[in-house]
Amino acid sequence: MGSEWDIFALENDAPELIGSKVIGRPLFDFISGNVTQQFVQALLQVVRSGKKSIELEYRCDSPTERRLMHMRVTLEESGLVHFVNTLLGSESRKNKILISRATQRGKNTTVRCSMCNLVKPLKDWVEPDRFDGSNTSKVAEWIVIYGICDRCVANLLRASSARTTVT
Numbered sequence: 001m002g003s004e005w006d007i008f009a010l011e012n013d014a015p016e017l018i019g020s021k022v023i024g025r026p027l028f029d030f031i032s033g034n035v036t037q038q039f040v041q042a043l044l045q046v047v048r049s050g051k052k053s054i055e056l057e058y059r060c061d062s063p064t065e066r067r068l069m070h071m072r073v074t075l076e077e078s079g080l081v082h083f084v085n086t087l088l089g090s091e092s093r094k095n096k097i098l099i100s101r102a103t104q105r106g107k108n109t110t111v112r113c114s115m116c117n118l119v120k121p122l123k124d125w126v127e128p129d130r131f132d133g134s135n136t137s138k139v140a141e142w143i144v145i146y147g148i149c150d151r152c153v154a155n156l157l158r159a160s161s162a163r164t165t166v167t
């Protein structure tokens, strides 16, 4: 993890995630939500059970930007699983959004997808800065729990069954 990682962590109000504080710790210490942990577990299982590598796109948004990322997960000869994350592109938001994690899950708690960063305030998954709430025109601050939307689950299934060129 280079200095860009640290800059991103600091810019996004997560000083606890700078490289020197995360390297060597278990991945699951940093993944919020059961569903998301299961998803990453499934990913690891896919590469460990013969698939060897898997590629997925996901979002890693900041309050002011949408960032499209690409993830390549590869099983190395040594048995280690290698994650390579690449920024594909970013786009500024018109309205800044703030996302914080709910301490408890309530009946009406909004779910945010860990992969595509969409939120589900009602029935549908939407971009958080484009959601037009019934009472307020702009919901800038979201309190969420983390999960994975149906589309991202389907993407993982598709990526894990696709043929790969094994060298």
Ligand SMILES: [Zn+2]
Residues within 6 Å of the ligand: 113, 114, 115, 116, 117, 118, 148, 149, 150, 151, 152
């Ligand atoms: Zn999703």
